[in-house]
Amino acid sequence: MARGGKREGAGRPAGAITKRTREVAERALATGMSPLDVMLDNMRHFQQVALDAEATLEGMTADEFSEQVSPNASPEDQFKFLLAQVKKTAGFRQMAQDAARDAAPYVHPKLASVEHSGPNGGPIKLNILPEDAEL
Numbered sequence: 001m002a003r004g005g006k007r008e009g010a011g012r013p014a015g016a017i018t019k020r021t022r023e024v025a026e027r028a029l030a031t032g033m034s035p036l037d038v039m040l041d042n043m044r045h046f047q048q049v050a051l052d053a054e055a056t057l058e059g060m061t062a063d064e065f066s067e068q069v070s071p072n073a074s075p076e077d078q079f080k081f082l083l084a085q086v087k088k089t090a091g092f093r094q095m096a097q098d099a100a101r102d103a104a105p106y107v108h109p110k111l112a113s114v115e116h117s118g119p120n121g122g123p124i125k126l127n128i129l130p131e132d133a134e135l
Helices: 019-030 035-059 062-068 075-107
Strands: none
Touching: 035 075, 062 075
């Protein structure tokens, strides 16, 4: 008769991939693009779109700007239009940032915290010698 409770070594190991997860990953890789590839492509695309939009805004003259706004627009409306263009550009940067954040764990490993200690878990003993001391 089986008894309840935790048994050492019972069950699937933590972090083990299920058959279904493995099948999904293999199908994704068989198509030639992994989710990481898509995230990195999106990151590069939105980064380039943001850079292009910034270059367009930076190189725009007052006359070119006026052509994009209706001739009867008040200075307040012109400012709102310019602000909308800047916000759109910032949105592209944010999209690139979001894609980079999603892809980062797949590209850059997390750093593990390390605790240093001396012998038997005690304090670290430092022997500091003068510069002219011989070893």
